[in-house]
Amino acid sequence: MSPTTLPTVSSLAEASFVPPADSVRWRRYAGRDVIPLWLADLDFPAPPAVIAALEARIANGLFGYGEPTDALIEALVTYCAREYGWAIEPDWLVWLPGLVPALYAACRAIEGEVVTATPVYPPFLKAPCRERRVLRTLPLVRDEAGWGWDFAAADALMRGARLFLLCHPHNPVGRAWREDELWQLAALAEKHDLIVCSDEIHCDLTLTGRHRPFATLAPEIARRTITLMAPSKTFNLAGLSCAYAIIPEAALRQAFVAALAGRVPEPNVLGLVACEAALREGGAWRAQLIETLRHHALRVEEAVNALPGLFTTRVEASFLAWIDCRDLGLEHPAAFFEAAGVGLADGAAFGPGQAFAQFVRLNFGTRRELLDEALARLAAAISRL
Numbered sequence: 523m524s525p526t527t528l529p530t531v532s533s534l535a536e537a538s539f540v541p542p543a544d545s546v547r548w549r550r551y552a553g554r555d556v557i558p559l560w561l562a563d564l565d566f567p568a569p570p571a572v573i574a575a576l577e578a579r580i581a582n583g584l585f586g587y588g589e590p591t592d593a594l595i596e597a598l599v600t601y602c603a604r605e606y607g608w609a610i611e612p613d614w615l616v617w618l619p620g621l622v623p624a625l626y627a628a629c630r631a632i633e634g635e636v637v638t639a640t641p642v643y644p645p646f647l648k649a650p651c652r653e654r655r656v657l658r659t660l661p662l663v664r665d666e667a668g669w670g671w672d673f674a675a676a677d678a679l680m681r682g683a684r685l686f687l688l689c690h691p692h693n694p695v696g697r698a699w700r701e702d703e704l705w706q707l708a709a710l711a712e713k714h715d716l717i718v719c720s721d722e723i724h725c726d727l728t729l730t731g732r733h734r735p736f737a738t739l740a741p742e743i744a745r746r747t748i749t750l751m752a753p754s755k756t757f758n759l760a761g762l763s764c765a766y767a768i769i770p771e772a773a774l775r776q777a778f779v780a781a782l783a784g785r786v787p788e789p790n791v792l793g794l795v796a797c798e799a800a801l802r803e804g805g806a807w808r809a810q811l812i813e814t815l816r817h818h819a820l821r822v823e824e825a826v827n828a829l830p831g832l833f834t835t836r837v838e839a840s841f842l843a844w845i846d847c848r849d850l851g852l853e854h855p856a857a858f859f860e861a862a863g864v865g866l867a868d869g870a871a872f873g874p875g876q877a878f879a880q881f882v883r884l885n886f887g888t889r890r891e892l893l894d895e896a897l898a899r900l901a902a903a904i905s906r907l
């Protein structure tokens with residue numbers, strides 16, 4: 523499809539859509555007047571080229587066991603070279619049905635204590651614990667410039683650990699880590715001899731510039747890194763179960779693959795087809811989406827920061843805003859906003875104990891009208907307090 527026939531920025535944000543009957547996000551509030559902005563998937567249909575490729579594959583009618591084709595692998599190698607200047611080799615790839623199982627596999631594969639920075643996507647906390655690893659949490663810090671690292675605290679915490687789970691860009695604080703920040707983390711990984719599992723699932727929706735995969739900093743960093751990527755967030759394909767790990771170091775890759783065996787299934791054949799079409803032909807659609815998300819990010823930032831008791835920072839990647847509600851003085855802000863008709867992710871799940879119970883996360887990857895209605899409901903709820 524040529525860029526001229528693609529939806530425009532406003533039409534992507536304004537197009538009506540029908541939530542599928544199986545949508546996890548929409549089903550939570552079925553029959554209730556609650557706008558569901560909690561889970562991280564989009565209300566925009568996948569790129570037309572992806573839908574066409576799926577239709578052609580479905581027309582074939584045979585859905586036996588599948589595996590990535592040479593054409594898909596070639597598309598991914600080309601994509602990494604074009605998007606990140608990263609020359610990956612086909613041997614480095616491990617295909618997966620999703621990245622949550624990859625976080626668990628990394629924890630199983632690497633014996634020893636695990637470090638991660640909070641607040642963070644909840645499976646970063648659950649995977650180490652369920653794999654019986656000791657988890658050390660490093661609080662991210664927030665100043666006027668936004669969320670960032672306390673590198674001295676990181677240095678102290680990483681001593682004696684074995685695995686660092688990095689979220690890059692970071693869900694939920696929305697940071698696309700800068701190169702100087704990545705270099706400091708890399709230096710710490712070297713100093714403490716850590717394996718780094720860098721979850722880069724949101725990287726293709728960077729709103730502020732080009733994504734730099736952690737593994738591309740230097741060959742010695744690549745050797746200690748498991749990079750996790752997927753087309754699922756970018757092209758709204760999470761339900762098709764296709765993702766991949768890129769692991770240049772053979773011994774590390776073998777340990778990771780051994781940790782998957784018997785527990786994690788192959789990717790879905792439709793997911794493989796959708797992935798190839800998205801990587802090859804999704805570029806112009808993705809550019810439209812990024813433009814839309816930039817607008818929505820600013821809309822949310824302005825609206826939220828105009829409300830008394832709420833504060834959020836600039837979102838640099840993806841479609842999730844992390845909102846600090848501490849000044850509202852409510853015990854459970856997520857429940858309060860749900861009662862007011864907006865379903866947000868409860869911050870409590872993003873850190874240890876109750877550290878982030880006064881925060882909520884809002885998915886703004888939806889139709890503009892719905893987003894505006896949700897923002898109006900937040901304002902109305904606060905004005906009634």
Ligand SMILES: Cc1ncc(COP(=O)(O)O)c(C=O)c1O
Nearest residue numbers: 562620621622643693721723765
């Ligand atoms: C950082 C991060 N990793 C992984 C996932 C989910 O991965 P998957 O659906 O591939 O298991 C998400 C979804 O929100 C995420 O934000």
